[in-house]
Amino acid sequence: MPVITVIGDGQLARMLQTAAIELGASLRVLAAKPDASAAQVSADVRLGDYKDLDDVRLAIEGSDAVTFDHEHVPNEHANKLIDAGFNLQPQPAALIHAQDKLVMREKMKEISAPVPPFAAIESVEDATAFFDEVDGAVCLKARRGGYDGHGVWFPSTREEVETLVEKLLGDGVPLMAEKKLAFTRELSAMVARTPSGEARPWPVVQSRQENGICVEATAPAPDMSDELRKRCEVLSVTIAEELGVAGVLAVELFEYLDDNREPTIAVNELAMRPHNTGHWTQDGSVTSQFEQHLRAVLDLPLGDTATLKPVTVMVNTLGADASPEMPVYQRVREVMARFPEAKIHLYGKDHRPGRKLGHVNVTGEDLDNTREIAELAAHFIVHAEWRDGYSA
Template identity: 50%
Template sequence: MNFPVVGVVGGGQLARMTHEAGIPLGIQFRLLSDTAQDSAAQVVSQVTVGDYRDLATLRRFAAGCDVVTFDHEHVPTEHLRALQADGVVVRPGPDALVHAQDKAVMRAKLDEIGVPSPRHRIVSDPADVAAFAAEHPSGSGWPVVLKTVRGGYDGKGVWVVHDQQEAEAPFRAGVPVLAEEKVDFVRELAANVVRSPHGQAVAYPVVESIQVDGVCNEVIAPAPGLTDELAGQAQRTALTIAKELQVTGHLAVELFQTTDGRILVNELAMRPHNSGHWTQDGAITSQFANHLRAVLDLPLGDPRPRARWTVMANVLGGDYPDMYQGYLHCMARDPALRIHMYGKDVKPGRKVGHVTTYGDDLDEVRARARHAADYLRGTISE
């Protein structure tokens, strides 16, 4: 057996689905998980339960792994540098990953390489936020988006403030705060690309990502009505970022399509991403398979779509905990529905799974996905 050992830090659904994609590759998969009950830990054979914030734990886990990669971006940068100094192959490496960990570093780098972002700067207190708002070309930049530079996701660590008084909350934690203009956007897009250490890269079709309360609710692949010019621009932007930041593995670039026809970078993620889940059933090679191929420095798989339209709808925790019961209705109603559940306990608003549908008629494909996601959640009982 000469098949490599891939270590994944973090036991969430991304690791779970990466394992699923790794089974056919015949690789050996090891997981570092917070608990034995985490989403991925339920389905993986070789699980180490431990704290990724502890360097000694990381070192023990990494020993014997041919490559270490991630379910999330929360491993301290200095620990990753220590692992690299030990000789561990870490992909993406800390010099790349820091751009997905620290929004201030990310914004500075995008400015440096000429990738357009929303207007932004680090702010020091509520008065400074007011000054940032006043710097807007129109003279009135309210509301302002404030973000802690580290640790935010799915709307956490993000505030939209309308005046100086509202701007006080983000500073209470005593961590650096980034101010960004609230972009006037038509919709949100995502450009997913995968890059390997030897420099090969592939770009998935640009998708539309529909957010509700800061959480991804639905993804449409490809983004309906997007011009070839903007789609190409979004893909080139993501490929440029992957190259300039020396990303290895999957890179998701969340984008705003502005009312005046520009593409601005919102966030980066260096791992398989919710906006790429559609690829499991809708692309020739899934984001999970390609992430593994990239971190193993194998040739990348074909990223093209298999269907005219693919729609992914997140299943969020709702009012009743028994999602399995809903399978009867959803599977009988739509035999082509693809259900992906994560083995997570249902909590209101928590992402516990997703469904995908595909076909030639976008309205029909969307309606099927929405129905299934809403039925599983309990929003509708038909």
């Protein structure tokens, strides 16, 4: 099997590693630290800074394909490496749409993918004009670098808009604004695409965010018409094709009610890598997003994306405000004892409040029961406490 290098050392790179091993390969990892989540479990770790061109070049030497577990490699570096003959997937021409929220929305408009009304914000006047245009329903976003709720603001008055935009522009933050949708829920349409053009979507998923961080995903999204389901899948494939994505693409969507009070969708954000809302595929789909990403960046034919069970629920385990006294290993033990069906995935990370430390997948026949188990299990791993008062 060919050599793949992943730029990045987080849990996504770690989970790519397990997929690579089963495929007969092993990922090379460019890591910042030897004890980073992916570096801990990799036989071939190169230490370096992903923002340093020389570090990256040295790390990827001899790779058949190079991929990423984040979108932060500077595009000017990526372009130089491509010019030097390296096979980076996805390529900067696609990646830019996961890096720059304004460029992405302009592209969506161009390809007729639905997005909420938006505007570039280069002055306080741009911002107040947009505020008026959308009747105050403004969401302000840093064009670059935001994640997990960072880089997003919801000013509620014209004055707040003025103060905020003046400050952010003064700090050199490139901005855009978007109409805040009264959405009914968030969805995620995931797809993988190869450089040769094969694309396979997974069933669209319902996700739940808290403070801008994904906390739960239900696959397939419940209570949805076949028509809308199909529309989400087709949209994800169209975007992957139009943007020339290689690898996994997550299309985060808002579902909201249109003027006829019918559910419809708009694109929220794009990510071009395995995504939190795709972790369910590890235990709920024939092909996991991690295996699929590797196949895609190697331009191998893609795997079946069918579900294994009627329902899979994924719940993140995020670091609690204070780490419980009970050691994590003991918490895992208690969850295993109560829920033999829970699939526990841990990232080898130290506790920090709000940090993504792992997730729990549960597959089942019945939505409510499956979700209840996944939520109880994840809650116990985080808090060492049964939310339903259970005692062993």
